[in-house]
Amino acid sequence: MLNFTDNYARSFYYLRLSITDVCNFRCTYCLPDGYRPQGANNKSFLSLDEIRRVTRAFAAAGTEKVRLTGGEPSMRRDFTDIIAAVRENKGIRQLAVTTNGYRLKRDVAQWRDAGLTGINVSVDSLDPRQFHAITGQDKFEEVMRGIDAAFDAGFSKVKVNSVLMRDVNYRQLDSFLGWIRTRPIQLRFIELMETGEGGDLFRRQHVSGESIRQYLLEHGWVLQARARSDGPAQVFHHPDYLGEIGLIMPYEKDFCASCNRLRVSAVGKLHLCLFGDGGVPLRDLLENDDQQDALQARIASSLSHKKQTHFLHQGNTGITQNLSFIGG
Incomplete structure (x- = not known):
């Protein structure tokens, strides 16, 4: 079986598939001015059949995990159908x-009935007023009820993403820890990443996750081993907590050494890195079911161009103007 492997012996078991770049929130670190179309192709997002074909090609090459991203994926009216289409792939x-x-x-x-197995919810503050200020939406209580509904629907764990910002949530660690003490939530602190449109915010608000890692280790939290299709988070467990802490630190040395994920944008381009310089068009090979071998071959050959690391340390953000563009 063909496996997707690059020149640095990294194998790719994880696909992050954007299905729209539209979002109804206006988060300060992503879309502070709200959603703006990215160009002439913005309305032509991957169709259900194209999604079925691209995920089939990845599954046939050993992909074990798919994450649907955006924008906000649930803005798609056919989102439940998309879930079911991806789950047609037994692998x-x-x-x-x-x-x-x-x-x-x-x-x-x-969504769960259609085959969804995991949920990540973005919650950058447990203070409703601050949540409103960050997102531009007064939806904190609604999102909290949604997390409860996920547990009621049968999800045993929910992951919550929180972008780490110096003057916003960095000092709320105790509140977050209290929240997950009795809830099976994996709280994931994500370092703020510089994008083309977010340089000023990055310089004001970026803080390394290293201080949180040191705090966790000093207070009895233990680092867990990664599985091969896991994302980039360093996950910590504590015997007194039902929840977990995950740290995603893209500015840490060797962050890219364990890269196991590829990205396909909502308009059908393969992106080898969130902060790469361009995308490989796939859409011409998604028109019918007869082009699966050619699709796999193009993806596989593209991996010879994947770089060993991103260049965020040098301030090079590639084509990523904001995190909704490729799917974060």
């Missing part, structure tokens, strides 16, 4: 979504 054992949570309460049960 895909995990299918997750990253969402702002505003439709969780209403729809999460049907």
Whole structure:
């Protein structure tokens, strides 16, 4: 069986598939001015059949996990159908979504019935007023009820993403830890990453996750081993907590050494890195079912161009103007 492997012996078991770049939130670190179309192709997002074909090609090459991203994936009216289409691939054992949570309460049960196995919800503050200030939406209580609904629907764990910002949530660690003491939530602190449109914010608010890691280690938290299709988080467990802490630190040395994920944008381009310089077009090979071998071959050959690391340390953010563009 063909496996997707690059020149640095990294194998790719994880696909992050963006299905829209539209989002209804205006988060300060991503879309502070709200959603703006990225160009002439913005309305032509991958169709259900194209999604079926691209995920089939990845599954046939050993992909075990798919994450549906955006923008906000649930803005797609056919989102439940997309879940079911991806789950047609028996080799895909995990299918997750990253969402702002505003439709969780209403729809999460049907998402689970369609085959969704994992949920990440973005929550950058446990203070409703600060949540409103960050997202531009007064939806904190609605998102909290959505997380409860996910547990009610049968999800045993929910992951919560929180972008680490110096003057916003960095000092709320105690509140976050209290929140997960009795809840099976994996709280993931993500270092703020510089994008083309977010340089000023990055310089004001970036803080390394190293201080949180040191705090956790000094207070009895233990680092867990990674599975091969896991994301980039360093996950910590504590015997007194039902929840977990994950740290995603893209500025740490050797962050890219364990890279196991590829990205396909909502308009059908393969991105070898979130902060790469361009994308490899795949859409011409998604028109029918007869081009699967050619599609796999193009993806495999593209991996020879994947660089050993990103260049965020040098301030090079590639083509990523904001995190909704490729899917974060």
